[in-house]
Amino acid sequence: MYWSLTGFALIQFIPVDRTNKPVKKSENFVDIYRTPSDVRALLKTACYDCHSNETEYPGYAYVAPVSWSIKDHVNSGREHLNFSEWGTFNADLKKNMLENSIADIQQNRMPLAGYIAQHPGARLSAADQKLLIDYFSEIMKKQQN
């Protein structure tokens, strides 16, 4: 017991980098497409904590080892899809990410269930899902021209 408490105290000193890279308007998804505010708000609450450089870390994200697991999700989420760096992706990658986003929302795979448990506001209603899916489809059509 003593040692596990000490260990718990000690791992708090292992640094976790929670600084967000600055977001360039010229590369940011919602700025590039002038995304309407209702869709923008949904993306922000349901996707941006893991798929952008605008992550807002909750209080519990500062307690190791939870902080490591959260940072891990953020890193891995950003690797797969980063709305803040959208302008840097080529046409194939953009199409791929839009297709996968649509499929993931349809199958209730995104946002991750564990995230919804901590952020009830991120649970998408059927109407929210439709709004996002329709919006992503519209962008996909624009990409093709």
Ligand code: HEC
């Ligand atoms: C709690 C963090 C978190 C949130 C919130 C989140 N994601 Fe993800 N996402 C991840 C992680 C981690 C991965 C990579 C591992 C995986 O696929 O499960 C991922 C992967 C993806 C992928 C690529 C995987 C694939 O299907 O090929 C897409 C697309 C995606 N997310 C879209 C979204 C969208 C759209 C939202 C909002 C509606 C969202 N995500 C919300 C963490 C998150």
